[in-house]
Amino acid sequence: MRLELLEADVAELQAMGLTPPQALRRGLGALGARPTYERLRETAVTPESLQELVHFYADQAADLRLLRFTYATRMPAFERARRCYEGVEQKTAELRRRVVPELKARLRAVREEEEALERALRERGLDPGRIGPRVPPAQAIDPRPMPWEGDPEPLTLSPPPVRSSLRERVLARLLGWGR
Amino acid sequence: MPVELPEGKTVAVELDLDDADLAEIRRRAAGDELAPDDEAALLRYLVYLGAAYVEVERTVEEAGSLQAAHAAVYARYGQAGAGSAVLRFHYGEASRLFAARRRSQAAHEITQAIYADTARRIEEEIAVRAERVCNLKAALADAPRAARS
DSSP states (O other): OEEEEEHHHHHHHHHTTOOHHHHHHHHHHHTTTSOOOSSOOOOSOSHHHHHHHHHHHHHHHHHHHHHHHHHHHHHHHHHHHHHHHHHHHHHHHHIIIIIHHHHHHHHHHHHHHHHHHHHHHHHTTOOGGGSOOOOOGGGOOOOSOOTTSSSOOOOOOOOOOOOOOHHHHHHHHHHTTTO | OOOSOOOOOEEEEEOOOOHHHHHHHHHHHHTOTTSOSSHHHHHHHHHHHHHHHHHHHHHHHHHOSHHHHHHHHHHHHHHHHHHHHHHHHHHHHHHHHHHHHHHHHHHHHHHHHHHHHHHHHHHHHHHHHHHHHHHHHHHHHHHHHHHHO
C-alpha cells in the first residue's frame, strides 16, 4: 500500500527519526481511543489535563499538515489557472485597446480617400457606383471609436476642499460670518 | 510546527499495510469522529497524527515538570491552531480566486473572440476598399481622356 506525501513531510519525518509506516502505526494506536469532543474539559494542571492536551495538540497538528498537503498540491493548478486567466485578459485588452482602434483608424482613412475619389469622379461627370469591388452596406463595420476602446482615461478627482484655519473659524463665529 | 507552504512536490511512500491492517484502520476510524472519511486522507492523517504524538511526547519528556510540560504543550497547541487558521484563510482565498477566475475566464474568452472577429472583418473591409481606391484612381486618371473623347 503506497501513499503520496509531500517531500517536505518525508523530510520532517526523517528529521524526527521516523519512517511513514512507524508514524502511521503510532497514529493508529490513538485512533478510536482518544477524546473526540470539541473543547478542552480539564481546567487544572494535572496529568489527565496534560494527556488531554497532548491528544488535542496531535489532532490540531495533523489537521494543519493535512490542510498544508491539500493546499501545496493544489497550488500548481491555482498558478496555472492564474497564468491562463492573465494571458486571456491581456490578449483581450490588447485587442480592445490597440489592435481594433488602430484598424478602425486605418478603415476611416481608406473610406475618406474613397469618398474623396468618388466626389472627384462625380465632378467630372462619371458615376463611381459602377466601379467595384464594393462592400455591401450591411457588412460595413462602424469605424467610429467606441467609448470602451482605446486607453481608458485616467481617473481624476477634484482637489479636496481647503479647510479654514482655527483663527479664521473663531473669527467667523465671533463676527457672525457665513450665517 | 512549520506554517510556511512547502513546494507541492510529492513522493509515494510504502506504508507496509496488508488487507487486515486496512480493515482494522477502517474499523477504528468508524468509531472516531475526528478521522477523515476519504481513505487516502485518513492514511495521510494517521501518518501526521503519529508524527505529532511523537513530537509532543518528546516535548513532555524534555519539559522536566508537569507545569513546564503543560505550558510547552499548550503553547504548541496554540501555535498549531493559529497556523491552521492562517492556512485555512489563505487556502480559502486561493480557492475562491481560482473559482472566480475560471468563471470570468469564459466571459473573457467570448469577448476576445468577438474582438478578434471584428479585427478580421475590419482587415477584410480595408482590403476591399483599398482595391476600390486603386480602381477609382485609375478611373480618375482615365477621366480627362473620356471627357475629351
